[in-house]
Amino acid sequence: MIKRLALTLPTISPLGGGVSEAVRLHLSALAPASFERISVHAVDASTEKVDPAQWRAAELHLHRFFGPKSYSFAPGALISLLKANPDLVHVHGVWQFQCAAAYAWSMLTGKPYVVSPHGMLEPWIRARSPQLKGAVSKLYQNRFLRKAAGFHLLTDKEGGDVAEFVTGQPSRIIRNFAQAFASDGQPPSWMKPEYEGRKVYLFLGRIHEKKGCMELMQAWEKLSQDDADFARASLLVFCGWNDGIEGFERRAEELNRRFGNVLFAGPQYGPDKARSMASARYFLLPSKSEGLPMAVLEAWAAGVPGILTPECNLAISFERGAAFLTGFTPETIYPALKAAHALSDAEWNDASQRSKALAAEEFSEESVRNGLLDLYQAAVDWKRKTR
Incomplete structure (x- = not known):
């Protein structure tokens, strides 16, 4: 005993x-x-x-x-x-x-x-x-x-x-x-009037080489160039701390100057983290290596579908319709972002409900x-x- x-x-x-x-x-x-x-x-x-x-x-x-x-x-x-x-x-x-x-x-x-x-x-x-x-x-x-x-x-x-x-x-x-999700309904600290109504693509966690952040920005840049509606209607938000990616902040600032749709918000904890999650349309993790990422489970509990690689070790999310499949190269992230943007509100609501159900039933x-x-x-x- x-x-x-x-x-x-x-x-x-x-x-x-x-x-x-x-x-x-x-x-x-x-x-x-x-x-x-x-x-x-x-x-x-x-x-x-x-x-x-x-x-x-x-x-x-x-x-x-x-x-x-x-x-x-x-x-x-x-x-x-x-x-x-x-x-x-x-x-x-x-x-x-x-x-x-x-x-x-x-x-x-x-x-x-x-x-x-x-x-x-x-x-x-x-x-x-x-x-x-x-x-x-x-x-x-x-x-x-x-x-x-x-x-x-x-x-x-x-x-x-x-x-x-x-x-x-x-x-x-x-x-x-993941524990049950709760937010106070307030906007996140990084939210500005010009961002309201946009589809927020959220990366939340340690900003590290293995997470595919630089490749994500490369794909984001090309899709913003190719699709003016995507560039206007979308917002890429990085919430976390930079763990050794040289030039990450500079690259995010450059893209924001060009398209006005990329933001590095820094680390988020407690109520700030919940507010950021509640604002998200999709949770991004184009990672090259994971165990079982906690932040994805938290996103699902909040009803936020994922855009994930197989390396996130959550194959069940693709089977259950709680995530879009991507790779960790710009060439594979690009079509995943494009497919997510094309989802209708009804289709997204279905994916959101599937995400909540998956978190509650399997985790x-x-x-x-x-x-x-x-x-x-x-x-x-x-x-x-x-x-």
Whole structure:
């Protein structure tokens, strides 16, 4: 019987992207279960943009790290795990120090941990900074993954990403979920009178090379040149923070000067994020690599259909009519944008209702809670048998 559970991750700040949001939702799902205590251990002490009320179901242990943020060496994370004395640790994300802390904790206590890679073992990710990741893998991460008592996977595809580390441990595909959408009905802070009535194509999240943002702007430019009605009636809004794309802001400003239909609104959180989502006609993610993107589920909960690549690992969205299929090249994004623009209001309303239904039926809080509890018990049983 698992009485004490620990969750460990890089950071609880929304600036950590989808992992921090997924863990926050896991905590929400697990809070009604009969745990004596749930503790959260992060290797970054940042609480920027954090709403404390969203983490009140757990004891928070946030640690100062040393050295580069990409690794976040935080020895305090191991100490706090030992003091919390959990029966099982759920490790979210790989490549950073929370993995080493959980591995050392398990070696010292003999207790099990399960791992959620969150898409970070996908080949596109592994190919980035290969020397550093190769060193981390050889130093401890490969052993950490092979000694895991279970794996939480987001997609069928992720099963292939972890196959080399699975030696009989239980693994479960447990998809993320989105909470019910609510907005106060106010316009987003970036809305201007000249934008009212336009179809808003929203990108919301980390602005990174793998997300296809520059390719999206290239396709947007060509369609705005080719179709004057599209250029007048549409607005491309980027909400997020630039994570290393040189020239992104300059490119967005250039397109806005030419067509008046591109805006970089910066990061959006809380009510601002909900207002931006409520204003959107479509949610854009022409990504080259994803685990299971939280923001898409949030968009569907708000009734916003997606324009997504297969790499978003949400094939069900195309089957259920909640998304348009695109690639991540300008040549494949262009026809997807054109098809979305051509949709009638009645057709869009149908896609919006399909999006809401998909979020409610296939990505529910109850299914996540039951799936995690089943995985945790299976991991404890597996660890006991293999001692």
